[in-house]
Amino acid sequence: MKTLDLANLTIERAARALRDREVSPLELTDAYLDRIERLNPRVNAYLTVTAERARDDARRATAELAAGKVRGPLHGIPVAHKDLYETAGIRTTGGSKIHANHVPSADCTVARKLREAGTVLLGKLNTHEYAYGVTTNNPHYGPTRNPWDLERIPAGSSGGSGAAIAAGLATATTGSDTGGSIRMPASLCGVVGLKPTYGRVSKAGVLPLSYRFDHTGPITRTVMDAGLMFNAMAGYDPADPSSLRVPVEDVTAGIDTGIRGLRVGVPRGYFFDQLEDDVAAALEAAIAGLQRLGADIRDIEIPGVLEGVWGVFGFVHAEALEIHSQAIEHRLQDFGDDLRAILGSPGPDAATLMLGLRYCDALTVAMRTALEQVDVLITPTTPITAPRIGQDIVRCGDSEEPVLHAMIRCTAPFNATHLPALSVPCGFTPGGLPVGLQIAGRPFDEATVLRVGYAYEQATGWHLRTPVL
Amino acid sequence: MKTLDLANLTIERAARALRDREVSPLELTDAYLDRIERLNPRVNAYLTVTAERARDDARRATAELAAGKVRGPLHGIPVAHKDLYETAGIRTTGGSKIHANHVPSADCTVARKLREAGTVLLGKLNTHEYAYGVTTNNPHYGPTRNPWDLERIPAGSSGGSGAAIAAGLATATTGSDTGGSIRMPASLCGVVGLKPTYGRVSKAGVLPLSYRFDHTGPITRTVMDAGLMFNAMAGYDPADPSSLRVPVEDVTAGIDTGIRGLRVGVPRGYFFDQLEDDVAAALEAAIAGLQRLGADIRDIEIPGVLEGVWGVFGFVHAEALEIHSQAIEHRLQDFGDDLRAILGSPGPDAATLMLGLRYCDALTVAMRTALEQVDVLITPTTPITAPRIGQDIVRCGDSEEPVLHAMIRCTAPFNATHLPALSVPCGFTPGGLPVGLQIAGRPFDEATVLRVGYAYEQATGWHLRTPVL
Numbered sequence: 001m002k003t004l005d006l007a008n009l010t011i012e013r014a015a016r017a018l019r020d021r022e023v024s025p026l027e028l029t030d031a032y033l034d035r036i037e038r039l040n041p042r043v044n045a046y047l048t049v050t051a052e053r054a055r056d057d058a059r060r061a062t063a064e065l066a067a068g069k070v071r072g073p074l075h076g077i078p079v080a081h082k083d084l085y086e087t088a089g090i091r092t093t094g095g096s097k098i099h100a101n102h103v104p105s106a107d108c109t110v111a112r113k114l115r116e117a118g119t120v121l122l123g124k125l126n127t128h129e130y131a132y133g134v135t136t137n138n139p140h141y142g143p144t145r146n147p148w149d150l151e152r153i154p155a156g157s158s159g160g161s162g163a164a165i166a167a168g169l170a171t172a173t174t175g176s177d178t179g180g181s182i183r184m185p186a187s188l189c190g191v192v193g194l195k196p197t198y199g200r201v202s203k204a205g206v207l208p209l210s211y212r213f214d215h216t217g218p219i220t221r222t223v224m225d226a227g228l229m230f231n232a233m234a235g236y237d238p239a240d241p242s243s244l245r246v247p248v249e250d251v252t253a254g255i256d257t258g259i260r261g262l263r264v265g266v267p268r269g270y271f272f273d274q275l276e277d278d279v280a281a282a283l284e285a286a287i288a289g290l291q292r293l294g295a296d297i298r299d300i301e302i303p304g305v306l307e308g309v310w311g312v313f314g315f316v317h318a319e320a321l322e323i324h325s326q327a328i329e330h331r332l333q334d335f336g337d338d339l340r341a342i343l344g345s346p347g348p349d350a351a352t353l354m355l356g357l358r359y360c361d362a363l364t365v366a367m368r369t370a371l372e373q374v375d376v377l378i379t380p381t382t383p384i385t386a387p388r389i390g391q392d393i394v395r396c397g398d399s400e401e402p403v404l405h406a407m408i409r410c411t412a413p414f415n416a417t418h419l420p421a422l423s424v425p426c427g428f429t430p431g432g433l434p435v436g437l438q439i440a441g442r443p444f445d446e447a448t449v450l451r452v453g454y455a456y457e458q459a460t461g462w463h464l465r466t467p468v469l
Numbered sequence: 470m471k472t473l474d475l476a477n478l479t480i481e482r483a484a485r486a487l488r489d490r491e492v493s494p495l496e497l498t499d500a501y502l503d504r505i506e507r508l509n510p511r512v513n514a515y516l517t518v519t520a521e522r523a524r525d526d527a528r529r530a531t532a533e534l535a536a537g538k539v540r541g542p543l544h545g546i547p548v549a550h551k552d553l554y555e556t557a558g559i560r561t562t563g564g565s566k567i568h569a570n571h572v573p574s575a576d577c578t579v580a581r582k583l584r585e586a587g588t589v590l591l592g593k594l595n596t597h598e599y600a601y602g603v604t605t606n607n608p609h610y611g612p613t614r615n616p617w618d619l620e621r622i623p624a625g626s627s628g629g630s631g632a633a634i635a636a637g638l639a640t641a642t643t644g645s646d647t648g649g650s651i652r653m654p655a656s657l658c659g660v661v662g663l664k665p666t667y668g669r670v671s672k673a674g675v676l677p678l679s680y681r682f683d684h685t686g687p688i689t690r691t692v693m694d695a696g697l698m699f700n701a702m703a704g705y706d707p708a709d710p711s712s713l714r715v716p717v718e719d720v721t722a723g724i725d726t727g728i729r730g731l732r733v734g735v736p737r738g739y740f741f742d743q744l745e746d747d748v749a750a751a752l753e754a755a756i757a758g759l760q761r762l763g764a765d766i767r768d769i770e771i772p773g774v775l776e777g778v779w780g781v782f783g784f785v786h787a788e789a790l791e792i793h794s795q796a797i798e799h800r801l802q803d804f805g806d807d808l809r810a811i812l813g814s815p816g817p818d819a820a821t822l823m824l825g826l827r828y829c830d831a832l833t834v835a836m837r838t839a840l841e842q843v844d845v846l847i848t849p850t851t852p853i854t855a856p857r858i859g860q861d862i863v864r865c866g867d868s869e870e871p872v873l874h875a876m877i878r879c880t881a882p883f884n885a886t887h888l889p890a891l892s893v894p895c896g897f898t899p900g901g902l903p904v905g906l907q908i909a910g911r912p913f914d915e916a917t918v919l920r921v922g923y924a925y926e927q928a929t930g931w932h933l934r935t936p937v938l
Binding site: 211236238239240241242244245246247318319321322325347348349350351353354355357358360361362364365368369371372442443444445 | 680705707708709710711713714715716787788790791794816817818819820822823824826827829830831833834837838840841911912913914
């Protein structure tokens with residue numbers, strides 16, 4: 001174990017150590033459980049640590065690997081799930097008081113697939129209440145803290161998933177993303193988050209925020225790890241009505257073949273407006289870096305982004321009212337302040353909802369048309385770095401705006417349009433806070449998105465930095 | 470031309486005749502134009518006959534084929550489009566008074582693709598006003614008449630498309646299907662209609678009824694022809710926000726390989742309730758016929774169908790209110806009576822809409838789960854045969870119900886669930902009215918659906934019967 005630095009451990013490195021018998025799954029799991037015990041009280045990434053289940057999983061993996069039965073690249077790898085992911089026999093709170101004692105009888109599809117891939121389940125991760133919100137989580141279980149500065153938020157709603165990776169409390173985690181909730185924590189925590197194309201990864205058994213805009217995906221330390229997790233998570237699931245019955249290729253094949261000649265679109269309008277100075281500087285450096293790697297950088301215009309984001313906001317509100325209608329009627333007082341305020345207000349009317357969908361449709365056409373001219377789009381993941389816990393207003397460029405609005409500004413357009421989008425570390429502010437680069441691509445083309453992220457990551461090495469805890 | 474019987478001409482047969490120089494595209498086109506001139510006054514399938522354009526197309530195809538340039542199996546084939554399909558320089562009424570003088574500047578994607586495939590455009594086909602409704606069309610342009618009985622409806626909304634094929638007024642036509650509008654005319658007119666999987670065939674440039682439930686597809690004389698048309702129409706289109714970027718295989722490859730061992734599910738609950746006696750008898754004969762062909766027939770239960778159809782109804786209403794909001798405000802008196810009544814009534818509220826979508830989701834899961842146990846589902850296309858023009862109420866089994874409700878009962882579930890579904894001729898009543906068999910399959914598995922339809926069609930030969938006109 002001496003040679004394995006948990007604070008910077010990747011699936012790739014762990015798998016090699018397991019294969020070479022440098023460490024056993026049980027030893028690796030115990031090391032994480034020790035680290036969680038030591039650090040989680042400060043970070044508050046885990047709501048539930050499933051130590052017994054983890055050791056059972058690890059013993060099974062140890063025996064299987066010793067017998068030469070290798071399930072694949074995730075065999076023996078310790079993971080943790082956002083606490084929206086239903087897990088058989090393990091409470092799944094959704095970050096709520098209302099589901100505080102909810103113990104599902106079955107795994108959600110992704111938890112089942114990752115179990116079958118041989119992973120070890122360390123526990124369940126903090127989130128905003130029912131994934132609604134991106135600023136300070138959580139009114140019932142306390143805020144998750146950003147490992148780079150414990151007075152700051154990790155963003156949300158998959159804040160526990162992002163913080164757990166940054167703090168070295170799991171090798172890989174899962175998240176969900178309705179307006180950016182995988183990519184925003186990746187950005188603010190200096191790790192990697194992948195929102196796959198809508199319909200690629202099953203949502204069956206994951207507590208919903210919005211059926212139309214929710215996506216499930218991984219949060220990891222590296223781009224290769226995101227690809228390995230995606231490979232295990234993706235695929236048609238009849239139990240998820242939005243799941244698409246399309247083939248899934250191995251997205252790590254060719255991930256290291258570089259980006260020479262690849263057309264990279266930079267949509268400066270909207271996506272590069274009102275950035276924090278350090279974010280703007282990091283992005284310009286990233287663009288120059290991609291160019292040095294051989295990318296063909298092109299300015300590109302995408303109209304109607306703001307309208308599309310507005311459409312997402314309204315529709316998510318209406319869906320939440322329907323999803324929580326029973327609880328709104330009978331247990332409104334059991335919601336936290338933020339959610340109670342949202343769910344206590346009437347949603348948009350039908351005409352407004354339909355108008356919002358048309359805006360999303362128009363943005364989808366604009367984005368897809370742009371992606372006929374370029375292979376990927378790059379933007380900041382978040383226009384800002386981590387705000388302080390409790391901070392509501394942020395200064396962006398020359399104006400102030402609510403943290404919520406600033407935070408989802410660049411990510412939600414890819415929920416509106418269902419396109420795959422990845423956040424990778426893009427350097428640090430002088431104060432040591434991470435910046436995120438977002439790479440988005442064509443429908444079902446996660447492979448190209450990951451290839452760009454991999455090339456950038458390997459060239460910059462930003463993923464090698466870890467917070468001091 | 471003596472050997473070519475237009476009343477029963479298929480794409481396959483026409484293509485062979487063109488290839489063998491038995492006939493030229495121009496001769497074939499002129500023969501159709503003559504037949505349209507003679508019969509359309511009685512059938513009223515065409516709203517616009519584009520004789521000049523057709524002869525231009527035919528001359529080009531004649532020259533290309535003479536020079537040995539073959540664009541594919543549709544080269545020189547005369548087709549016509551439902552008048553929702555925008556066509557450059559040709560008025561596209563949508564069956565409305567409001568769009569009576571609408572002359573688009575560009576072809577819709579499907580019209581463009583079929584033009585590029587070398588087809589000849591004969592004209593534009595009658596439809597319900599903006600495709601809303603399935604009983605008697607059209608308040609502005611008069612009813613299309615069913616070629617099997619001119620006092621009866623061809624169903625809708627693609628009634629002109631179905632009647633044109635049955636009457637031998639085009640080799641192939643296009644339609645659109647929101648609750649059954651391709652398959653119902655196929656059923657009542659004794660021809661073949663394919664609603665592909667949602668997202669397979671572009672809707673860009675086709676006047677919308679419902680963004681969520683509209684599908685575009687072909688109406689043809691045979692199953693093979695439906696496959697040939699599908700091949701030319703399908704494929705990713707960035708301009709359609711619902712288009713899916715997935716590969717499209719040649720669905721006619723293997724179409725004739727039979728159905729021995731194929732698992733065919735018969736969902737008797739709901740789909741076989743309250744059928745016209747002749748329809749019920751035809752369906753039992755079809756089930757026995759499929760069994761003789763080697764199919765493994767299985768009863769299967771699908772819960773929640775009625776609720777899913779209810780969800781479609783409400784959502785389509787809300788979408789129509791949004792789509793026509795300008796016209797509702799300024800030109801309500803220019804809608805026909807039926808549509809004015811619908812558009813003058815308020816749509817469902819947001820909570821009701823969301824509940825309807827959840828019902829559609831639940832039905833999608835139920836259908837997809839059933840389709841893990843069987844390869845296809847078969848049902849009647851319509852529980853009834855063609856009602857009389859103007860008839861509002863129909864007797865089904867032992868009860869009466871509105872024609873509209875009876876008509877979409879078996880088709881709309883496949884709009885709710887976005888699954889591919891085909892209608893093929895399934896015999897005739899003693900009075901000589903056609904019955905339709907519906908075959909539905911897994912997402913993106915049009916090939917299997919067509920294979921079943923082809924086997925049944927070839928074994929029964931129902932497609933060889935034509936009406937006397």
